Amino acid sequence: MDDVVADLSQDRPRLGRSSTAERVADILRDRISEGFFRPGQRLSEEAISEGLGVSRNTLREAFRLLGHERLLDHKLNRGVFVRLPSVEDVLDLYRVRRVLEGAAVRRPAPPRALTVVREAMRDAERAAAKDDWLGVGTANIRFHQALVSLNDSPRIDELMRQLLAELRLVFHVMENPRAFHEPFVDRNRTLLELIEAGKPEEAAAYLDDYLDHAQELLVHAYEPNR
Numbered sequence: 041m042d043d044v045v046a047d048l049s050q051d052r053p054r055l056g057r058s059s060t061a062e063r064v065a066d067i068l069r070d071r072i073s074e075g076f077f078r079p080g081q082r083l084s085e086e087a088i089s090e091g092l093g094v095s096r097n098t099l100r101e102a103f104r105l106l107g108h109e110r111l112l113d114h115k116l117n118r119g120v121f122v123r124l125p126s127v128e129d130v131l132d133l134y135r136v137r138r139v140l141e142g143a144a145v146r147r148p149a150p151p152r153a154l155t156v157v158r159e160a161m162r163d164a165e166r167a168a169a170k171d172d173w174l175g176v177g178t179a180n181i182r183f184h185q186a187l188v189s190l191n192d193s194p195r196i197d198e199l200m201r202q203l204l205a206e207l208r209l210v211f212h213v214m215e216n217p218r219a220f221h222e223p224f225v226d227r228n229r230t231l232l233e234l235i236e237a238g239k240p241e242e243a244a245a246y247l248d249d250y251l252d253h254a255q256e257l258l259v260h261a262y263e264p265n266r
Contacts, residue, residue: 047076048091061101064094068102072111072122073205074178079124079212083112109202111209125210127262133207134255137184138248140200144190145243149235156186157235161228168225173217180221181208183228190235213261220257224250 051067068088071077089099103120106112113123125133160183167175181204188200214220227250234243 048088049093051091052093061098061105064092064098064102065105067092068106069109069111069201069205073181073201073208075174075208075211077122079122079209081122082118083120083122085120109206111202111205123209124212125206127259129206130210130255130258130262133203133210134251136199136203138251140188140191140196140203141184141247141251142244144188145231145235145247146240147190147192149190150192153186153190153192154232154236156189157183157232160186161232164221164225164228168222171218173221176221176225177208177211177217180224180228210258213258215261220261224254 048067048071051071068077077083083103085096085099089096092099103112103114107114107120110125110129111123113121115121160179164176164179164183167173167179185197185200185204189197191197211217211220231243231246231250234246
Protein backbone atom coordinates (compact mmCIF):
# COMPACT_ATOMS: atom_id res chain seq x y z
CA MET A 41 0.00 0.00 0.00
CA ASP A 42 2.80 2.44 0.86
CA ASP A 43 4.33 1.96 -2.60
CA VAL A 44 1.02 2.79 -4.28
CA VAL A 45 0.57 5.92 -2.14
CA ALA A 46 4.09 7.16 -2.83
CA ASP A 47 3.95 6.45 -6.54
CA LEU A 48 0.50 7.91 -7.20
CA SER A 49 1.27 11.02 -5.17
CA GLN A 50 3.51 12.05 -8.08
CA ASP A 51 0.39 12.31 -10.25
CA ARG A 52 -1.39 14.84 -8.05
CA PRO A 53 -0.32 17.88 -10.16
CA ARG A 54 -2.28 16.41 -13.07
CA LEU A 55 -5.50 16.80 -11.13
CA GLY A 56 -5.35 20.58 -10.98
CA ARG A 57 -7.59 22.41 -8.57
CA SER A 58 -10.73 20.43 -9.39
CA SER A 59 -10.17 16.72 -8.78
CA THR A 60 -12.72 15.33 -11.20
CA ALA A 61 -13.47 11.65 -11.65
CA GLU A 62 -12.58 11.91 -15.34
CA ARG A 63 -9.07 13.12 -14.52
CA VAL A 64 -8.62 10.40 -11.93
CA ALA A 65 -9.77 7.86 -14.53
CA ASP A 66 -7.24 9.31 -17.01
CA ILE A 67 -4.43 8.80 -14.50
CA LEU A 68 -5.44 5.25 -13.63
CA ARG A 69 -5.89 4.39 -17.31
CA ASP A 70 -2.38 5.67 -18.02
CA ARG A 71 -1.01 3.61 -15.13
CA ILE A 72 -2.67 0.53 -16.57
CA SER A 73 -1.12 1.32 -19.98
CA GLU A 74 2.28 1.59 -18.29
CA GLY A 75 1.90 -1.81 -16.64
CA PHE A 76 1.76 -0.36 -13.11
CA PHE A 77 -1.46 -2.22 -12.33
CA ARG A 78 -1.73 -5.87 -13.33
CA PRO A 79 -4.70 -8.13 -14.17
CA GLY A 80 -6.30 -9.64 -11.08
CA GLN A 81 -4.85 -6.98 -8.78
CA ARG A 82 -7.29 -5.62 -6.21
CA LEU A 83 -7.30 -1.83 -6.16
CA SER A 84 -7.22 -0.34 -2.69
CA GLU A 85 -9.55 2.63 -2.34
CA GLU A 86 -7.59 3.76 0.69
CA ALA A 87 -4.19 3.67 -1.01
CA ILE A 88 -5.29 5.26 -4.28
CA SER A 89 -7.42 7.99 -2.72
CA GLU A 90 -4.56 8.86 -0.36
CA GLY A 91 -1.97 8.71 -3.12
CA LEU A 92 -3.91 11.04 -5.41
CA GLY A 93 -5.40 13.15 -2.63
CA VAL A 94 -8.99 12.63 -3.79
CA SER A 95 -12.18 11.63 -2.01
CA ARG A 96 -13.48 8.06 -1.96
CA ASN A 97 -16.59 9.19 -3.86
CA THR A 98 -14.50 10.70 -6.66
CA LEU A 99 -12.42 7.56 -6.85
CA ARG A 100 -15.49 5.31 -6.97
CA GLU A 101 -16.85 7.33 -9.88
CA ALA A 102 -13.49 6.93 -11.67
CA PHE A 103 -13.66 3.18 -11.01
CA ARG A 104 -17.15 3.14 -12.51
CA LEU A 105 -15.93 4.90 -15.66
CA LEU A 106 -13.05 2.45 -16.08
CA GLY A 107 -15.44 -0.43 -15.52
CA HIS A 108 -17.42 0.74 -18.56
CA GLU A 109 -14.15 0.68 -20.51
CA ARG A 110 -13.67 -2.98 -19.52
CA LEU A 111 -10.52 -2.20 -17.55
CA LEU A 112 -11.88 -2.94 -14.07
CA ASP A 113 -14.23 -5.51 -12.57
CA HIS A 114 -16.48 -4.74 -9.58
CA LYS A 115 -16.94 -7.91 -7.53
CA LEU A 116 -19.73 -7.88 -4.97
CA ASN A 117 -18.42 -7.73 -1.39
CA ARG A 118 -14.85 -8.17 -2.62
CA GLY A 119 -13.89 -4.86 -4.17
CA VAL A 120 -12.56 -3.58 -7.49
CA PHE A 121 -10.07 -5.61 -9.49
CA VAL A 122 -8.03 -5.01 -12.63
CA ARG A 123 -9.64 -7.06 -15.38
CA LEU A 124 -7.97 -9.78 -17.44
CA PRO A 125 -9.36 -9.58 -20.99
CA SER A 126 -10.51 -12.82 -22.61
CA VAL A 127 -9.24 -14.28 -25.86
CA GLU A 128 -12.47 -13.02 -27.46
CA ASP A 129 -11.48 -9.54 -26.29
CA VAL A 130 -8.08 -9.97 -27.94
CA LEU A 131 -9.68 -10.83 -31.27
CA ASP A 132 -11.97 -7.82 -31.08
CA LEU A 133 -9.19 -5.46 -30.00
CA TYR A 134 -7.14 -6.44 -33.02
CA ARG A 135 -10.20 -6.13 -35.26
CA VAL A 136 -10.52 -2.50 -34.17
CA ARG A 137 -6.77 -1.87 -34.41
CA ARG A 138 -6.75 -2.95 -38.06
CA VAL A 139 -9.37 -0.32 -38.83
CA LEU A 140 -7.85 2.57 -36.87
CA GLU A 141 -4.18 1.96 -37.62
CA GLY A 142 -4.81 0.89 -41.20
CA ALA A 143 -6.54 4.20 -41.88
CA ALA A 144 -3.70 6.10 -40.19
CA VAL A 145 -0.86 4.67 -42.26
CA ARG A 146 -2.73 5.38 -45.51
CA ARG A 147 -2.95 9.12 -44.77
CA PRO A 148 -0.29 11.69 -45.67
CA ALA A 149 1.85 11.93 -42.54
CA PRO A 150 2.65 15.42 -41.16
CA PRO A 151 6.36 15.63 -40.14
CA ARG A 152 5.49 16.86 -36.64
CA ALA A 153 3.24 13.87 -36.00
CA LEU A 154 5.90 11.49 -37.29
CA THR A 155 8.38 12.96 -34.82
CA VAL A 156 6.27 11.60 -31.94
CA VAL A 157 6.10 8.17 -33.62
CA ARG A 158 9.87 8.19 -34.10
CA GLU A 159 10.52 9.18 -30.47
CA ALA A 160 8.39 6.28 -29.21
CA MET A 161 10.24 3.88 -31.51
CA ARG A 162 13.61 5.08 -30.18
CA ASP A 163 12.39 4.80 -26.58
CA ALA A 164 11.57 1.15 -27.29
CA GLU A 165 15.01 0.57 -28.75
CA ARG A 166 16.69 2.15 -25.73
CA ALA A 167 14.60 0.08 -23.34
CA ALA A 168 15.43 -3.09 -25.28
CA ALA A 169 19.14 -2.27 -25.05
CA LYS A 170 18.72 -2.14 -21.24
CA ASP A 171 16.78 -5.44 -21.22
CA ASP A 172 13.78 -3.50 -19.86
CA TRP A 173 10.92 -5.34 -21.53
CA LEU A 174 8.23 -3.67 -19.44
CA GLY A 175 9.62 -0.39 -20.76
CA VAL A 176 9.59 -1.76 -24.29
CA GLY A 177 5.91 -2.65 -23.90
CA THR A 178 5.12 0.87 -22.66
CA ALA A 179 7.04 2.48 -25.54
CA ASN A 180 5.27 0.20 -28.00
CA ILE A 181 1.90 1.34 -26.65
CA ARG A 182 3.01 4.95 -27.17
CA PHE A 183 4.23 4.12 -30.70
CA HIS A 184 0.80 2.87 -31.74
CA GLN A 185 -1.00 5.71 -29.99
CA ALA A 186 1.17 8.15 -31.95
CA LEU A 187 0.58 6.17 -35.14
CA VAL A 188 -3.19 6.49 -34.78
CA SER A 189 -2.82 10.23 -34.19
CA LEU A 190 -1.96 10.47 -37.90
CA ASN A 191 -5.74 10.22 -38.44
CA ASP A 192 -5.95 13.75 -36.98
CA SER A 193 -9.05 12.92 -34.95
CA PRO A 194 -9.36 13.60 -31.21
CA ARG A 195 -12.21 11.08 -30.99
CA ILE A 196 -10.09 8.33 -32.55
CA ASP A 197 -7.21 9.26 -30.25
CA GLU A 198 -9.46 8.84 -27.21
CA LEU A 199 -10.79 5.51 -28.45
CA MET A 200 -7.24 4.30 -29.05
CA ARG A 201 -6.15 5.29 -25.53
CA GLN A 202 -8.90 3.13 -24.08
CA LEU A 203 -8.17 0.27 -26.44
CA LEU A 204 -4.42 0.28 -25.72
CA ALA A 205 -4.97 0.31 -21.96
CA GLU A 206 -7.06 -2.84 -22.36
CA LEU A 207 -4.43 -4.32 -24.64
CA ARG A 208 -1.70 -3.69 -22.07
CA LEU A 209 -3.60 -5.97 -19.71
CA VAL A 210 -3.44 -8.65 -22.40
CA PHE A 211 0.36 -8.35 -22.57
CA HIS A 212 0.58 -9.71 -19.04
CA VAL A 213 -0.41 -13.19 -20.26
CA MET A 214 2.98 -13.51 -21.96
CA GLU A 215 5.30 -15.55 -19.75
CA ASN A 216 8.35 -14.30 -21.68
CA PRO A 217 7.90 -10.56 -22.39
CA ARG A 218 11.17 -10.39 -24.30
CA ALA A 219 10.14 -13.14 -26.72
CA PHE A 220 6.91 -11.27 -27.40
CA HIS A 221 8.14 -7.67 -27.64
CA GLU A 222 11.60 -8.05 -29.19
CA PRO A 223 10.56 -8.80 -32.81
CA PHE A 224 8.29 -5.77 -32.88
CA VAL A 225 11.08 -3.35 -31.99
CA ASP A 226 12.55 -3.92 -35.47
CA ARG A 227 9.13 -4.17 -37.08
CA ASN A 228 8.20 -0.73 -35.75
CA ARG A 229 11.24 0.73 -37.47
CA THR A 230 10.38 -0.96 -40.77
CA LEU A 231 6.79 0.25 -40.59
CA LEU A 232 7.91 3.81 -39.89
CA GLU A 233 10.38 3.70 -42.79
CA LEU A 234 7.60 2.71 -45.18
CA ILE A 235 5.42 5.58 -43.94
CA GLU A 236 8.26 8.09 -44.23
CA ALA A 237 9.07 6.84 -47.74
CA GLY A 238 5.52 7.71 -48.84
CA LYS A 239 4.45 4.12 -49.48
CA PRO A 240 1.01 3.97 -47.83
CA GLU A 241 -0.22 0.74 -49.41
CA GLU A 242 3.00 -1.09 -48.60
CA ALA A 243 2.83 0.26 -45.06
CA ALA A 244 -0.79 -0.91 -44.73
CA ALA A 245 0.06 -4.40 -45.99
CA TYR A 246 3.02 -4.60 -43.63
CA LEU A 247 0.84 -3.44 -40.74
CA ASP A 248 -1.74 -6.14 -41.48
CA ASP A 249 0.93 -8.82 -41.28
CA TYR A 250 2.37 -7.20 -38.13
CA LEU A 251 -1.01 -7.24 -36.36
CA ASP A 252 -1.77 -10.79 -37.52
CA HIS A 253 1.53 -11.94 -36.00
CA ALA A 254 0.93 -10.16 -32.68
CA GLN A 255 -2.62 -11.48 -32.42
CA GLU A 256 -1.45 -15.03 -33.13
CA LEU A 257 1.17 -14.85 -30.35
CA LEU A 258 -1.31 -13.53 -27.81
CA VAL A 259 -4.07 -16.00 -28.64
CA HIS A 260 -1.54 -18.84 -28.41
CA ALA A 261 -0.56 -17.63 -24.92
CA TYR A 262 -4.20 -18.05 -23.82
CA GLU A 263 -4.48 -21.61 -25.14
CA PRO A 264 -3.31 -23.51 -22.01
CA ASN A 265 -6.06 -21.82 -19.99
CA ARG A 266 -8.92 -22.36 -22.44
